[in-house]
Amino acid sequence: HSKSVSARSAARRVIAHVDLDCFYAQVEMIRNPELRDKPLGVQQKSIVVTCNYEARKLGVKKLMSVKDAKEKCPQLILVNGEDLTPYREMSYKVTELLGEFCPLVERLGFDENFVDITEIVEKRLNQLQQSGCSRVCVSGHVYNNQAINSHDITHIRLVIGSQIAEEFRGAIYARLGLTGCAGVASNKLLSKLVSGTFKPNQQTVLLPESCQDLIRSLDHIQKVPGIGYKTTKRLETLGVRNVCDLQAFPSAVLEKELGVSIAQRIQKLSYGEDDSPVTPTGPPQSFSDEDSFKKCSSEVEVKEKIEELLPNLLDRIHKDGRQPHTVRLTIRQFSSTDKWFNRESRQCPIPPHLIQKFGKESSNVISPLVDILMKLFRKMIDVDLPFHLTLLSVCFSNLKDLPSSKRGSIGFYLKQMSPPSGSGK
DNA sequence: TGGGGTTAT
DNA sequence: ATAACCC
Secondary structure, three states: OHHHHHHHOOOOOOEEEEEEOOHHHHHHHHHOHHHOOOOEEEEEOOEEEEEOHHHHHOOOOOOEEHHHHHHHOOOOEEEEOOOOHHHHHHHHHHHHHHHHHOOOEEEEOOOEEEEEOHHHHHHHHHHHHHOOOOOOOOOOEEHHHOOOOOOOHHHHHHHHHHHHHHHHHHHHHHHHOOOEEEEEEOOHHHHHHHHOOOOOOOEEEOOHHHHHHHHHOOOOHHHOOOOOHHHHHHHHHOOOOOHHHHHHOOHHHHHHHHOHHHHHHHHHHHOOOOOOOOOOOOOOOEEEEEEEEEEEOOHHHHHHHHHHHHHHHHHHHHHHOOEEEEEEEEEEEOOOOOOOOOEEEEEEEOOHHHHHHHOOOOOOOHHHHHHHHHHHHHHHOOOOOOOOEEEEEEEEEEEEOOOHHHOOHHHHHHHHOOOOOOOOO
16 A cells, blocks of 8 residues: 555655644743733743744744843743653643654654654545646745646655645644744655745745755754754854855765765755655653753752652653663763863663562652762762853653553553554554 | 753764 | 653
8 A cells, every 4th residue: 555655656745744833832822821912932941942922923032041031021920840740741742743644753852843744645646636626725925925736646655745734724723722833844854944924823835946955045054953053053164154055065075074974864854855854753762961050069968859850750751651761860071162062971770679669659769869879979970070061951761661561540541542642553 | 042852872 | 771852
């Protein structure tokens, strides 16, 4: 069945990218509808991480400092968004909803999902052909306002994709009350780029003839998803500033500078080519909780911070139903220059006798875990010397399903219903 | 400059 | 364990 798709149509895919509008702010407006028509920002520490469109009209931007935001917009209402629980829960509801349409759903952060809708499109195309219907209407915008050629099967498939994307957005709004954008194109890269072209609560389909216009419209290479900060810096050294520069740059030189793998991948990206599959995300690979602060400089404080982080984490793990087999402690040490990026971590296996206790309620797994984490801490920091931390993070990973023989009741039916994390089906 | 996540080396 | 990427 799926064989006929790839054989007949040269494996051309239809990919939808769904991107919720200012996600944290939307969740907060649902939690407290009084905030709905007021300028609202979500604050973490001294940063407004995102804000609603009322606030944006008044000049507030994402990742603005609270100080600047209040100056720009004194009426700005701020809610604290340091506990991600409500966002994480809503985020998984969106992914699960998309999963009802199609099994190939890949999460990107909390507010974006890729969906490979090739098969759904193919099914509808067959239905259309059998019913002898030759008219199909696009939903939403067409990038560049390009005309649709109704004799071009590639156009028709993307147009059907736009209708499916409309249904996605409709379902997300009807069932969860969230608005968002969508982009439809022939691969993940292009679907993501095109989803942002009309911005709140709209959608756009990209036809192949406009691909070069889209990718070349990016004024800087760091706007290409997959080309990050480091690669951009190295490319700038080579005189590569925009997408056209990268397209034209000699492959051999690029490969020597960045390695064959990265060079070939990013040069393909510069042409809008991306053959990476939509990989179903499934349940999370790790659970972590972190806190940043101005200063933490004694062992006692470290222990207190860790004890604050653990209960929330253990609760999430318990609800997930799987057992972690690895624990990791991450720290960030103060450094005046380069505040970003100097993180170190140590990890270790969780002793089997502790793993057993994870599923059970009211068993004291906390104190032995604190002991393990403090040992990891001492592997990084000589506690006899002065130290100055600005972040602590605890991460549980290497999650394994418990054997079905002794699966507790909780994990069982959370998985049937709506796990915040379980792929379930 | 948050509080998360993922994959590659 | 770290480095890179994503939000």
